[in-house]
Amino acid sequence: MLLFDNETDIDFLYYESIAKTILSIVSESKETPITIGVHGDWGAGKSSILKMIEKDLKDDTKVICLTFNGWLFQGFEDAKIVLMEAIISSLQANKKIGETIKEEAKSLLKRIDWMKLVKLGGGVAINMATGMPTPDQINNAIGLLKSEKPEEHIQKVLSFLKPIEEKNMPNEMHGFRKDFEELLNKAKVDKLVILVDDLDRCLPETAIETLEAIRLFLLVPKTSFIIAADEGMIECAVKKHFPYVPTYQGLNDYSKNYLEKLIQIPFRIPALGGSETRTYLTLSLIQQHLEEEVFNNILEKSKELLQKPWDNSGLSRQDIENIVGDISTELDEVIFLSEQISPILNEGTKGNPRQIKRFINSLLLRFEISKHRNLDEFINKKVLAKLMLLESFKPDIYDFIATDSAKSVNGICQDIKQVEESIKNNAEINWSKNLNRFKTEDEWFKKWLKIQPLLGDEDLRPYVFIAKDKKINLFLNNTNEKIAELFNVLLQSKFAINANINKIKNITESEALELFNLVANKIKEHKEWTMEPVGYEGIKALIQGHPSLQKYFINLLKTFDGHNVGIWVLSYEDIDLNPDVKKEFIELITEWQKTNRILKAGNLQD
Known part of the structure; x- marks a missing residue:
């Protein structure tokens, strides 16, 4: 049961309102020629609106x-x-x-x-x-x-x-x-x-x-x-088409003005909110479990809810039950799955419908693989979904939990178990020593910890095993060409990286974080730590261009094999570390030098 990623004229998101608005403008323009832009990120639903x-x-x-x-x-x-x-x-x-x-x-x-x-x-x-x-x-x-x-x-x-x-x-x-x-x-x-x-x-x-x-x-x-x-991609095309616009004219302004001249009326498709994501996810999951007439009745109810998304939490179990009657076991499972993951899936995907579909397809595909390997008795789809959320959006935390549980005799991650005890008692979170470094990253991880089911008593080894081929963010294939191009640049030599330094600096902070995670995952595949891993120079250039990433840099270093890491790690003169991060860096190196003879013989370069 995979969700097909094709444009459709079946409206799960009440985009009909955008389509009808555009048609009204076309009708009212009479004989006047007009250009209308339907803008949005890749996967936002532009093609479906055209349909x-x-x-x-x-x-x-x-x-x-x-x-x-x-x-x-x-x-x-x-x-x-x-x-x-x-x-x-x-x-x-x-x-x-x-x-x-x-x-x-x-x-x-x-x-x-x-x-x-x-x-x-x-x-x-x-x-x-x-x-x-x-x-x-x-x-x-x-x-x-x-x-x-x-x-x-x-x-x-x-x-x-x-x-x-x-x-x-x-x-x-x-x-x-x-x-x-x-x-x-x-x-x-x-x-x-x-x-x-x-x-x-x-x-x-x-x-x-x-x-x-x-x-x-x-x-x-x-x-x-x-x-x-996507108007951002078109603006980039304009910049490439007119590379020699004098800087005093402002290339960014010129690109926007040029685009405004070509497209008279722009429509921007907004990202999905929490209730819209839940409705979209629920409809996508239940469609194959219902007769067409019954599903269409639920679809009409969802449109009613989407008219005022601020006034409800989206399509609920009760809404479905009122139309269907008794809910089957299969239907109950997918409704629970939607309720379980939609809040933080919305944050992780930034409300992008295509990325939501891709996550669900990856989940269903991995579950099917477990069945064909006769591992389905060890794999709970709800636990798998929760772990895959972490794997997709916080890969550094996932790597720690996966490694810890894999080393455990019973597959239980003791750090997660300790944190969940305080959650069960509705107390302030009692962070373990190892998880403490992640707690201030953002609120997303705290929300993830609290969603059901809790994982403290779960043997996570089957889930780590079935995910062993996933070495990179699930959404790498959905990144735009600019990010994909820079990802490849950051894995090259220092000379090649320096040649593209302006491109690296000019990306947004969210794009920089996406790139950081992609390159960090590549670095984590490294085995011979005496040698500098591919991508390390790229990570340093990325951090220099986007200082907000420095906090993630320390977390990445902590995943290195400190006992065997080479002297290359002592050099950080390419990065203007802020005082707090620099202090953490020096403390980490000092700790490694206690057991690492190579590092002990070297000096930190400043």
């Missing part, structure tokens, strides 16, 4: 709705031409208007063919300005005629050469817009709505060219473009 819009417009005879996925055409050719050709071809094939606009579509496709030929040669800029073919372009045209099937290219070459004295790019842009407008008038439709998806997954050049094609060629009366993209 809902498409579904609502499907039966409207006066509106043509087309979908364009820029990612599918990545790397084909000039992105402007691809978008324009895809739209004209789709209109030509449309059953409502295809015959009516046949000749106009042919004329527009001919203009597009001319633009393709302009792009064939190296002298594109001269051709755009003068309308005259360059030698390179003529050679390319001749090359087409010398190909194995010259007959396929003759008409293109003739249409390129014969009227060339009358054509130049500005005239073609103006002509294309005029012909496109005439096509829509002849089609006798009220609106052409074009849904553009996955633009933030494209390379920067493709993303910018697609947006510029919309603005320069296609934004004519009666058109509405609805563009789903």
Whole structure:
């Protein structure tokens, strides 16, 4: 029972309200051309909103709705031409208007063919300005005629050469817009709505060219473009496209202004709150256990609750019972699971629907593996879920607990047992010596300790065994390209890291923490501690650029094999440690020097 991560027009999150608002704006704009941005992080639900819009417009005879996925055409050719050709071809094939606009579509496709030929040669800029073919372009045209099937290219070459004295790019842009407008008038439709998806997954050049094609060629009366993209990624694309903007003009401001010019009305999808996460998680888990009609009744109840999420805690067991009646054992289990993990899963995923699904799929997959290995009698799904939350969002604490329980004769982590005794008695938490260093990290760990079931009497060894292949954060595959790129940089040499130091400094604090955890997990795989582990230089550069990570640095050092660690650990001149962290660092090294001969012979470098 896995949760499929596909866009859907089934609304678990009351995104219907966003879709209907966008449709109202499109309707009220009448013939005025408009661009609307649906913004949100990857996995926030942008594509699903486009699906809902498409579904609502499907039966409207006066509106043509087309979908364009820029990612599918990545790397084909000039992105402007691809978008324009895809739209004209789709209109030509449309059953409502295809015959009516046949000749106009042919004329527009001919203009597009001319633009393709302009792009064939190296002298594109001269051709755009003068309308005259360059030698390179003529050679390319001749090359087409010398190909194995010259007959396929003759008409293109003739249409390129014969009227060339009358054509130049500005005239073609103006002509294309005029012909496109005439096509829509002849089609006798009220609106052409074009849904553009996955633009933030494209390379920067493709993303910018697609947006510029919309603005320069296609934004004519009666058109509405609805563009789903993470605005942060598009801003990065703008920065890469215009790398030489003078610093006094402010590149960040320029990127935002440029984006605002291209997208007139932005919609930002908010992150899920606690009640919304619980509702989403519960619906996702119970859907496969219920008949469609019964589930749809629960879905309607959830929408009622989501209208005022501040006034309730989300879809509850009682809400489901009122509709279903007697709750089966399987249904009861998934409802409990949602109640158990949704509060801190919401914090850990920052309310991102895709990451919530990924966590649940990882949990279900790991449980299935345990069954096929005949370990299911030792694995409690509720305990597994609680441990996986810790593994995903606080890997350093998980590593300590996993190591401690693995060393134990009975698999019990005594530190957890001690802390849980105070929780059972509703007393102030009595931190063990080993867990004491984690208690001030944040409130998340304290909340995790208190959720059921408690783990103090559990043999955790089967859970550690089944998780032994998970050496890295569950969400590594969901990180954006920027984080993935920097992760690889931080595992390279000091020279390569220094070459990217500005990129490292310019990421947000939350991105820096994500990177820290990814690199820290890589370092923890290290076996030969006399040698410096891959990623250690990267961690130091990351901390230097983001001093707030210094507290995590000490926790990472405490996971090293202090008895065998090499002299490389004594050097910290690359990091401006604050006084408290520096004191902890020196105390830790001093403690290691008592049993480590290599360190005892060395001196701390300051």
